[in-house]
Amino acid sequence: MLIVSEAAVAELVGPDDALAAVEAVFAGMADGTARNFPVVREALGHADALYGFKSGFDREGGVLGVKAGGYWPGNAARDLTNHQSTVCLFDPDTGQCRALVAGNRLTALRTAAAAAVSIRHLAPPDAAVLGIVGAGHQAAFQLRAALRERPFRRVLGWNRHPERLEGLAAVAAEGGLPFESAGLERLGRDANVIITITSSFEPLLRAEHVQGPTHIAAMGTDTRGKQELDPALVARAACFTDEPEQAAALGECQHAVAAGRLETAAITPIGEVIRGRHRGRGEGAELTLFDGTGVGLQDLAVAALALRRAEAQGMAREVAL
Incomplete structure (x- = not known):
């Protein structure tokens, strides 16, 4: 399994990259080739946090995965980003976990895109x-x-x-x-x-x-x-x-x-x-x-782009799961 860090995402993916990925996903959703699954989004009743899962499958892009995370409003006082998330990408042919991609900057990029x-x-x-x-x-x-x-x-x-x-x-x-x-x-x-x-x-x-x-x-x-x-x-x-x-x-x-x-x-x-x-x-x-x-497909599209570039440039760390 590969790990792509926040620093790698920041270096590898820019605003124009995120916009192109998100625009393509929206088009795929309209064509019926990309599908989001039902969202889980709940208040934890702890730390005033909201936590949930967004997932989906892009058949043409070959991207399957889930983003887990949410919003912790007290994080600013801890010098942390209030939005915290991680994307898990799977091989759509085997179901094996391919990568964990840091999701904080990725979320900001895809939302802006x-x-x-x-x-x-x-x-x-x-x-x-x-x-x-x-x-x-x-x-x-x-x-x-x-x-x-x-x-x-x-x-x-x-x-x-x-x-x-x-x-x-x-x-x-x-x-x-x-x-x-x-x-x-x-x-x-x-x-x-x-x-x-x-x-x-x-x-x-x-x-x-x-x-x-x-x-x-x-x-x-x-x-x-x-x-x-x-x-x-x-x-x-x-x-x-x-x-x-x-x-x-x-x-x-x-x-x-x-x-x-x-x-x-x-x-x-x-x-x-x-x-x-x-x-x-x-x-x-x-x-x-x-x-x-x-929607989950936004996150997955940008995460998959970050993973491809990280692999190509030797910036993805491999670990045994």
Whole structure:
């Protein structure tokens, strides 16, 4: 069995690599050649942690595996990343365990890549202002990936603790863009693309905040009860996602579905847009939403890429199981 470390993943896989892998997986899901299995996602009742499993099989890619991990909100005080996970890859022909791939950076890369894919296919073509809600560990990955997709002219940011926005300001400066701290009302009014990446359990962006042609990538809600958007805002949008049933059960769409304001059948897999079978934003959609719930195939695709490169460059450590 091979082991690929966090340091190796950081060296071997970049934002463009992750985007290409995730976009291909979404297309494969739409074609029926890649399939996610039911998610297990539970509160432990210990350390305020959420823990679970995401798994799947990509027939064409020959990738089978599972990501185990979750969210430990107390880790920051221990100088650890709150999101902790590991990917286990299996040989689909024999069931033998092929590799363990460190999943922390990988998770941040694939989450940012999914939002970037949605921006590529759903954002207004003349989007000039990017808004980002949240400034945790994954926010910098989100911002870097988004800035590679459109020629934004400025970035607006909001966080419950405004002092943490300094990190995002530095990322924006890397791209030569001005960054401003903004209230949610102003951010919703001025931004053409908005990324939400928080662990909130109450709506932050409300229907009255968002005005004009806008695309929202809601990336924080992946568990029952979590929420970043007002259900009225979700109900107003043309909704897209990675996995419709998952979005309705534990993604941002869960609240609008529960309130009877959105039908699961009205949530479109983004793979249909990638494959050209759905027009995406179209001419009549002023507001689009991508509900990024996170599916196992995203993790597996990026982990498999990291493994291939680690093997080729002698950076995978072999151990006897």
